[in-house]
Amino acid sequence: MKCIFCKKDNTHTKSVEHIIPESLGNYTFILPKGMVCDKCNHYFSIKIEKPFLEQDTIKKLRFTEGIPNKRGKVPPLPIIMPHANNAILKKRITSKGKLESHIFYIPKSNPEIPESKANFLIIPHYSQEIDFKNINQVAKFIAKIAVESLALRFSKTEESYNYFLNNSDFNSIINYVRFGTPQNWKVHIRRIYDSSKKWSDEREENFQIVHESDFLFVDDQIKPKDDEYFYEELFFVVVLWGIEFAINICGPEIDGYINWLKNNDYKSPLYTE
Numbered sequence: 238m239k240c241i242f243c244k245k246d247n248t249h250t251k252s253v254e255h256i257i258p259e260s261l262g263n264y265t266f267i268l269p270k271g272m273v274c275d276k277c278n279h280y281f282s283i284k285i286e287k288p289f290l291e292q293d294t295i296k297k298l299r300f301t302e303g304i305p306n307k308r309g310k311v312p313p314l315p316i317i318m319p320h321a322n323n324a325i326l327k328k329r330i331t332s333k334g335k336l337e338s339h340i341f342y343i344p345k346s347n348p349e350i351p352e353s354k355a356n357f358l359i360i361p362h363y364s365q366e367i368d369f370k371n372i373n374q375v376a377k378f379i380a381k382i383a384v385e386s387l388a389l390r391f392s393k394t395e396e397s398y399n400y401f402l403n404n405s406d407f408n409s410i411i412n413y414v415r416f417g418t419p420q421n422w423k424v425h426i427r428r429i430y431d432s433s434k435k436w437s438d439e440r441e442e443n444f445q446i447v448h449e450s451d452f453l454f455v456d457d458q459i460k461p462k463d464d465e466y467f468y469e470e471l472f473f474v475v476v477l478w479g480i481e482f483a484i485n486i487c488g489p490e491i492d493g494y495i496n497w498l499k500n501n502d503y504k505s506p507l508y509t510e
């Protein structure tokens with residue numbers, strides 16, 4: 238089987254490629270072994286996933302929702318203890334599966350904080366606001382998920398898999414994601430529901446949605462050609478803990494998605510019939 242990114246033969250792949258990292262609560266949405274080689278897998282975890290997971294917005298989300306990484310650790314959050322030099326709040330999952338919080342601090346009097354406030358413990362509140370400092374990192378992260386989700390759909394037969402590997406329409410996004418081709422790839426970001434929203438099913442059991450995604454074909458300008466895989470513009474839309482990210486698979490522009498939203502009352506494509 239050939240790797241979908243570097244196109245090299247890789248029959249001895251050891252690693253399992255998670256389309257969305259485990260550190261965001263995904264344990265089941267993975268690619269069949271061999272679709273991404275060990276080298277590409279390693280590149281993504283260091284160059285794309287780690288920088289995304291370390292952005293403040295995501296660290297706060299992971300702390301608030303108590304989402305552990307592969308080693309079972311929830312990222313700590315800095316807190317302010319007026320009588321301490323600095324402190325962090327750590328959450329951890331115990332061996333019995335319980336979530337515990339621990340405060341670590343270095344005692345020291347802080348001259349900037351008045352005596353009267355010395356008994357307070359200040360814990361930053363995680364609002365639902367989205368404040369990504371590095372949008373290009375976010376775009377790359379979403380582009381990687383988009384390519385892998387698309388490849389997964391083409392992986393059912395050898396013929397469709399080869400079609401994906403040889404389709405030059407995807408070269409641009411693949412080069413951007415895997416080989417760092419400089420591009421100002423746009424990503425559309427907005428929150429569509431609260432990260433801790435509880436949904437309920439027919440049996441009225443509550444659950445949280447960790448991730449959901451779909452593709453959106455927009456072809457209102459030109460008539461589709463007589464080709465079963467033809468599309469005018471193809472967008473990938475993924476919602477992670479209530480934050481919706483949309484990206485264009487075939488080019489860096491996002492205008493087509495914004496127009497689609499305007500024409501559809503700004504509903505998410507994941508929540509329209």
Ligand SMILES: [Zn+2]
Nearest residue numbers: 240243274277
């Ligand atoms: Zn590869």
